[in-house]
Amino acid sequence: DAKTTQPNSMESNEEEPVHLPCNHSTISGTDYIHWYRQLPSQGPEYVIHGLTSNVNNRMASLAIAEDRKSSTLILHRATLRDAAVYYCIRSGGSNYKLTFGKGTLLTVNP
Amino acid sequence: DGGITQSPKYLFRKEGQNVTLSCEQNLNHDAMYWYRQDPGQGLRLIYYSQIVNDFQKGDIAEGYSVSREKKESFPLTVTSAQKNPTAFYLCASSIQGWSGELFFGEGSRLTVL
Numbered sequence: 599d600a601k602t603t604q605p606n607s608m609e610s611n612e613e614e615p616v617h618l619p620c621n622h623s624t625i626s627g628t629d630y631i632h633w634y635r636q637l638p639s640q641g642p643e644y645v646i647h648g649l650t651s652n653v654n655n656r657m658a659s660l661a662i663a664e665d666r667k668s669s670t671l672i673l674h675r676a677t678l679r680d681a682a683v684y685y686c687i688r689s690g691g692s693n694y695k696l697t698f699g700k701g702t703l704l705t706v707n708p
Numbered sequence: 709d710g711g712i713t714q715s716p717k718y719l720f721r722k723e724g725q726n727v728t729l730s731c732e733q734n735l736n737h738d739a740m741y742w743y744r745q746d747p748g749q750g751l752r753l754i755y756y757s758q759i760v761n762d763f764q765k766g767d768i769a770e771g772y773s774v775s776r777e778k779k780e781s782f783p784l785t786v787t788s789a790q791k792n793p794t795a796f797y798l799c800a801s802s803i804q805g806w807s808g809e810l811f812f813g814e815g816s817r818l819t820v821l
Binding site for chain 1: 741743749750751752753767796798800809810811812813814815817
């Protein structure tokens with residue numbers, strides 16, 4: 599039970615922004631929100647994570663709703679190399695356990 | 709270079725044989741994890757370890773075993789009791805298990821003939 603809900607797939611055009619949504623309505627106050635992405639036949643790659651405030655790094659931005667029940671990963675200008683499966687994960691507590699769901703398959707059209 | 713290394717990358721075994729997948733990290737990370745991925749599916753947690761000599765079952769531990777005798781190493785044994793062992797196996801590590809970043813290896817693809 600990944601406890602997050604994502605669309606199965608999304609499509610975007612190259613050089614346009616992409617907003618990938620994630621619902622985590624049962625999130626607790628200490629749960630972090632993580633995003634990873636995975637290319638075929640490779641291990642997942644960390645993208646970004648946050649707790650309450652919006653976060654930015656060189657790869658993406660993470661916008662977290664005020665009630666923390668949803669978040670959005672923003673790729674500001676999609677490239678063909680951004681085509682991957684994107685996973686939204688929530689984590690918390692002391693058991694170090696991260697559970698991945700099926701994620702969102704992002705297709706980027708040239 | 710620091711990183712996490714899985715071996716072998718590809719492995720073929722006959723049904724009924726045990727097989728051990730290696731995972732080594734030189735990142736000085738405390739926590740290590742094993743995940744299984746089937747085609748078109750997400751990752752499912754098999755086992756995880758927070759510290760040396762301690763590990764916990766994940767969501768699909770049946771038919772698998774692990775050990776954590778050294779901080780750097782977390783080998784996974786796929787036993788003959790695992791009914792459908794053909795899959796892509798991923799090892800990961802992290803310095804802060806519940807709030808930090810997971811670093812993944814490149815994976816081991818096991819095919820049971």
